[in-house]
Every structure is written in C-alpha cells, then in structure tokens.
Amino acid sequence: AAKANGKGQYEFYRPQLSERLVVRLDREQALRKAIELDEFVLFYQPRVDTFTGELRSLEALVRWMHPERGLVPPQEFIPMAEETGLIVQLGELVIRKACAQLAQWRRQHLPVVPVSINVSPRQFNEGNLSALFSACMSEQDIAPSLIEIEITESCMIGEGNAVNEELSAIEALGIKLLVDDFGTGYSSLSHLQRLDFDILKVDRAFTAQLCNGKEGEAFFMAILSMAHVLGMGVVAEGVETAEQLHVLQALSCNEVQGYFISRPVPASEVPDFFARRYLFHAEHRSPLHAV
Ligand code: C2E
Ligand code: MG
Ligand code: MG
Numbered sequence: 001a002a003k004a005n006g007k008g009q010y011e012f013y014r015p016q017l018s019e020r021l022v023v024r025l026d027r028e029q030a031l032r033k034a035i036e037l038d039e040f041v042l043f044y045q046p047r048v049d050t051f052t053g054e055l056r057s058l059e060a061l062v063r064w065m066h067p068e069r070g071l072v073p074p075q076e077f078i079p080m081a082e083e084t085g086l087i088v089q090l091g092e093l094v095i096r097k098a099c100a101q102l103a104q105w106r107r108q109h110l111p112v113v114p115v116s117i118n119v120s121p122r123q124f125n126e127g128n129l130s131a132l133f134s135a136c137m138s139e140q141d142i143a144p145s146l147i148e149i150e151i152t153e154s155c156m157i158g159e160g161n162a163v164n165e166e167l168s169a170i171e172a173l174g175i176k177l178l179v180d181d182f183g184t185g186y187s188s189l190s191h192l193q194r195l196d197f198d199i200l201k202v203d204r205a206f207t208a209q210l211c212n213g214k215e216g217e218a219f220f221m222a223i224l225s226m227a228h229v230l231g232m233g234v235v236a237e238g239v240e241t242a243e244q245l246h247v248l249q250a251l252s253c254n255e256v257q258g259y260f261i262s263r264p265v266p267a268s269e270v271p272d273f274f275a276r277r278y279l280f281h282a283e284h285r286s287p288l289h290a291v
C-alpha cells in the first residue's frame, strides 16, 4: 500500500511522527528546566529490623514538585532522565540533598541513621560518582557509614568495567552497597560475589507471593540461604500485611520495608520515626501508631 501511494504515504505519516517528537522534546525540556530550577524533593521510607522493628535506614525517594501537576512520582520522569542522560545531573541533586538532610538532622540532634540512595547505571559511566560522594560527604561532614547506595541487577551486567571500578571505589570509601529489586534482573552468583554487596533487597513481587502457599516461601528461603552464604543481609521490599511480616520473621529475613511499616514520607515527618524508635512492636507484630 505504501508503494501504491508513493509520496502520499510519506506525507501522511510525517506529521504524526514529528508531533510525537515535539511532545518528547517538550517533556525533555521541561525536565531539564526542572533540574535547573531544582523542583525536586526527597521522601524517605524506613527500613527496619524484622524482629525488633528498630529503624535501620531511610531510603531516599525522589519526587518532582511540579508547579501545575503537584508531586510527580519517579516512574514518570526517571526513565526519561535515564534515556536522555539528565539522570547524571538529577542524581547529583539527589546525593547533595541527601547529604544536606543528614547534616540537618544532626544539627537538630536527632539520632543518626543511614540514608540509602538509588543510583542509575548511567551515573557510573558519565559522572565521577565516587569523587562526587566523597566531595558531598566532606562538604557536609558526613561519615561514609551514613550513606548506602542501591543499584539494580541490570547495573552490574553489560556496562562492564566502568561500573565495577566505580563500585569498588565507592565501597573503598566505606559506603555500603545494596542490590535493589533482586530477582527481577539477571545477575549471577559471580556478580554478587565479585562485588562486596552488603545487603540484598528482594523485589516486592516475591514478598507478594509469600502468603500464597509454600512455593513462595520456599523461593524466599532459597534467596535467604544464598545471601547468607555470601555474607549478605536480606531486606524484603513491599511488605504490606502483618501476615507477610510473620512469615518473614519465621524465615529469619533480616530487615523489612513496605507500606505495612510506613509509606515514604517527607523529611518533616522523619523525626516521628526517630521518636518511635521501634516502628512496630515485636510482640504484637503490628505497627505502633502511638509516639
Ligand atoms: P525502588 O528503589 O525499588 O523503591 C521502592 C518503590 O516501591 C518506591 O516507589 C516505594 O514507594 C514503593 N513501595 C515501598 N513499599 C511499598 C509497598 O509496600 N507496596 C508497594 N506497592 N510499593 C511500595 P517510588 O518512590 O515511586 O520509586 C519508584 C522507583 O523509582 C524506585 O524503586 C527507584 O528505582 C526509582 N527512584 C526513586 N528515587 C530515585 C532516585 O533518586 N534516583 C534513581 N536513579 N532512581 C530513583
Ligand atoms: Mg531502592
Ligand atoms: Mg526496590
């Protein structure tokens, strides 16, 4: 049909393509401008000990405070930031904000808990990530034990040595390395072993299967024993119910994170976590709402 129509076909498709391209460029431009204007804010989600409910770390999760759309979640701009390379600048903003926040909590004399920062593969290739971390830590006088980074399995493969070298340099600074969304990618045991990962975060898809019969439990148990043999702690992501928490306690999973404990909250609500000390009561195994 295209041939029969000749030039007509071409004329027919071009406006649609360019319209899509214009939308794309508009969105990219908007993101670029948002980075310049610094329209981003970090929310924090606690990660707690499975048995005591004690706060172990706060995961920094970025949101875009869009002047018209309000709070925009990361799925709506991180993929574009990764494609366009803007993630390098955005990622730097995130690291700076997290370090500044740690310094502010310290000035408020709040208890010190590490902040866990999500890092995308492109940040390893194009940004000098270890130098950035060490600069931000020294500017704000933050100990490396207060910083953790989360990388997905896809970060470890394909990209090759650039990632490995930067990860080793970051690890040498004393920053903890976490594997994020474990089970959704293709990392092998050798990837996990070669780099000294401290903690494996098991994707919430596996947590969701925990109470649907023995298979889900058996699968989680296998991940736990593998991680423990490799010397890693395990975090279950996406814990939404008391039943899931019970099973994870029975399986000796080290730490938990999810809506059952708390949703991500703005920095202003974090002092409440510090005040509660235990985010759920070990005996009652339900979230403690009283401060
Ligand atoms: P992630 O690092 O795996 O973070 C966990 C996501 O799951 C968060 O979504 C969190 O709000 C959500 N979540 C936590 N507990 C539960 C639960 O019990 N049930 C359900 N259904 N969801 C839960 P969020 O904040 O929308 O972030 C989505 C993803 O965006 C993150 O996944 C991470 O990959 C990415 N991201 C967020 N902030 C940054 C950042 O600063 N840099 C980079 N590179 N990526 C980021
Ligand atoms: Mg994460
Ligand atoms: Mg995750």
Ligand code: MG
Binding pocket: 152, 180, 181
């Ligand atoms: Mg993720």
